[in-house]
Amino acid sequence: MHVPDGFIDAPTSAVAGVIAAGALAVGLRGARRELGGTGGERTAPLAGLVAAFIFAVQMLNFPVAAGTSGHLLGGALAAILVGPCTGIVCVSVVLLLQGVLFADGGLTALGVNITDMAIVTTVVAYAVFRGLVKVLPRSRRSVTAASFVAALLSVPAAALAFTLLYWIGGTTDVAIGKVATAMIGVHLLIGVGEAAITALTVGAVIAVRPDLVYGARGLTRKLKLRIGGELVDAPAVQPVTVPATPRSHRKLWITGLVTSFVLAGFVSFYASASPDGLERVAADKGIDQKAEEHAAADSPLADYGVEDVDDARLSGGLAGVIGVGVTAVAGSAVFWAVRRRRTHDVSPTSVDAATGPNTSV
Template sequence: MHVPDGFIDAPTSAVTGVVAAGALAVSLRGARSELEEKAAPLAGLVAAFIFAVQMLNFPVAAGTSGHLLGGALAAILVGPYTGVLCVSVVLLMQGVLFADGGLTALGVNITDMALVTTVVSYAVFRALLTVLPRKRRSVTIASFVAALVSVPAASVAFTLIYAVGGTTDVSLGKVATAMIGVHVLIGIGEAVITALTVSAVIAVRPDLVHGARGLRQRLKLRVNGALVDAPPAPTALTAPVTARTSRRALWVTGLVTSLVLAGFVSFYASANPDGLEKVAHDQGIDRKTEKHATAGSPLAEYGVKDVSDARLSGGLAGVIGVGVTVVAGSAVFRVVRRRRDTEVSPVNTGL
């Protein structure tokens, strides 16, 4: 659903740019409360994983494909504020390095793909957890539904933006019907990927999943016929080291998975246009599409310039993209984490 330059007029693009900038400012501040020591490294990995999976277009209908948006996945794994930042980092890398998503439309894309998907999905996710049993399985179920809803919500948001600032005169009713219809199907794929990923992380490190916090229940013991809270188990001296090792293993596994998906599996992704591209072509939205400002980039269109072998070119581009995204994302979240540490340090608190 990457909007290219030319779909939306300049004034509307500017307004969405302001909205996106405001959302990023709020998210940078809000992420300070989410990025605990054990969560900060995961955030950069989440951004890289979203980049990798977005390269895997899957068929959803005749001549149409879809790909992960990632807002729900990021929000549930690392929190809604950090989730907005994760998807925004991905969109920035894609727009600047790979000519995917217009630079003048960056505000539109961040507003639609990062802000709307994250806010809607996390609201649905939290609402479901209030009525579902307090179990890990409930987190997976809520993740599935939240991700499913987030994709058509983004398509509605795009339609509204286009209604205000579209550059072509087309039937908005037809655009809305086509956008929502195909993105409901794409939402199913988004839901499956999100639920499987969240479930996999919960299986090995539930404490690292932001959306699963607070679901752990105290162990009960029956004493003289009554249930009482069991005393907390003694903590071994090696527990912190074990936890760090486990986080490191999860991070390495996630990075290797991302590299394999982007560097190898992406070659087998569907070559059909995604939902927005298909609707834009069928409805005439793309008549005023402008050439991307970085169309001459060595990595444009997810291929390495001057590498003739398509498999090797795409694979190298994917690996480079994952590497750049994880570095950029980790740098952003490290700065946010340091800012948090500075604010709560004894010097600043007067202790």
């Protein structure tokens, strides 16, 4: 659903850019809390990996109808794995690199794409996810099921958001009702693929490291006692203060990164070549009449191929590997800086004020 230049007029794109910038500022501030709270020291390294994984899976277009394909948007997956604010930043990093390096998604439309694919999908998905987790039994299966539904609904929500932006600032005269029907219809089908990928990924991570999944925090049930035929909460037990050795996340990180390299470098060659949902609707309804050439069309990695490499399989594979590597480094750097800023914000003065004076001799 990467919107190219020329679909949305300049004033609307500028407003979307302001919205995107404001949301990113809020996202970075919220990410400091998500990466700095309980479990944050484990989530921070995962955030850069999530961005790289989303980049890789977005290269895997899957068929959804005759002559139409879809790909992962990633907002739901990022929100559930690393938190909604961190998730917005994750997807935004991916979209920025795709636009600048791979000529995928217009540069003047970057604000539109971040608003649509990063903000709307993440906010909608996490709101649905939290609502379902509250009413479902507190279990790992419930988290996976809630992930499926949240991801499923996030994709047509993004399609609806694009339709609204097109209604406000579309550059061609097309009946908005036809656009809405076509966009929501095809993206409901794409949502099924998004839901399957999201649920499988979340379920796989929960199976091996539930402590790393933001949406699975606090899943432990309260101990119940039966007294007089009724179940009541057992009294809280004071935990024993034994120094805990944090579990290493290295194995998961390496496995995830290798998987991302394989998906982008090899499996992507077998992805569907059909236009995605937005491209199909744009061609069928005439939305693309004023589409503009991408400003980075001469990039050596444009269209996910390496310039001067004639073999299509090798060219696409190298581009995918480069993309995953750059995204992993860029994403990790951003979240390392966010985490470091959070650590520095906790000054010795504030710690002393919270813990009281040091009375040791």
